[in-house]
Amino acid sequence: MSLDAASRARFNLERAAVMLLDDTPLGMSILVQIVTGLGAKTLYRCATVEQAEQVASNYELDLAIVDGMAPSGRGYDFVRWLRTEAKEPNCYTPVLITTAHTPASDVARARDCGGHIIIKKPIAPKVMLERILWVAKEGRPFLFSGGYVGPDRRFRNDGPPGGVGRRREDLAAAAAAEAAAQTSPETPPEIRQAS
């Protein structure tokens, strides 16, 4: 997912309608500065879930960036509402969830509300752009099951990235190193060779 910050590749967010939901003025300002810097021009700024529901009911959205709104976690409730109650096409809108901190009691709620991806604060512009480009990828199916409505969270397995060993190899290497350490826990190698 890593993006080259010096890339000359072009993208265009000028015509995208982006909804931002954050209940803190500073959090909202940071989001606005990042998203406008990336080229978005149509922003719907919402400080409450009620405002966000109203916007989602009246305007077609291309992207929603929703803060989890800890400690209440009401941002997750909004995403669930969007998936289950909003009309098409907004119920399928790509959703990036931002969070400063997720309390242990809210982890399942954050995971299951129906967002595409969670971004932990502090948010760097590069990370935001990477995630926007990622959620914009076509062909991601939506899943309607008993307790979950949202994007399919199963990722295609493209194998390990180039240059990085596989987990199995990491484990084998770690086990070999541990076995070697146990063979002579305190004996220096040169003494073992001599005996």
Add this chain to the structure above:
Amino acid sequence: MTSVRFVFPKVRLAELIKTPGGLTVAEALERAQDNLDTLKPTCVAELTALLEFAEAALDRLDPAFDDAGLADLYAIAVRGIGAGAVCGLPAADEALGSLCDLVDHLRTGGAYDRAAVGVHVQSWRLLMNPDLPSEAARLMLDGLRKVSARYAA
């Protein structure tokens, strides 16, 4: 048996980002960073105000387990996360994250350590100093993480 249904919606965003015009990645990231730089004074002021609230909340914290007091501190700290990176004080963000972890662990586990909370708030004050050597900040953050990890389930 749960029934599962798949839908393949058309993502308009995918078409929009490919339309002619727009920005290069390099231009966009530079513009976004320039925009964020305009928020530096606001972020310093916000973090300072939150720190003062946190210090007052710490003073009010009961010596015995004080769930409401911890919830107040959590609500203050969580609002500040993200501001530090914008105003050149990224260590403050990490200290706030560690404070949120600690308070969450304490509330979840029903444990209480007022001194551990206090050291986080005091460190937050020290980490607001832009002239603090990075090695000192690193050591301080390592210590804070160890303190909060002590209460992780």
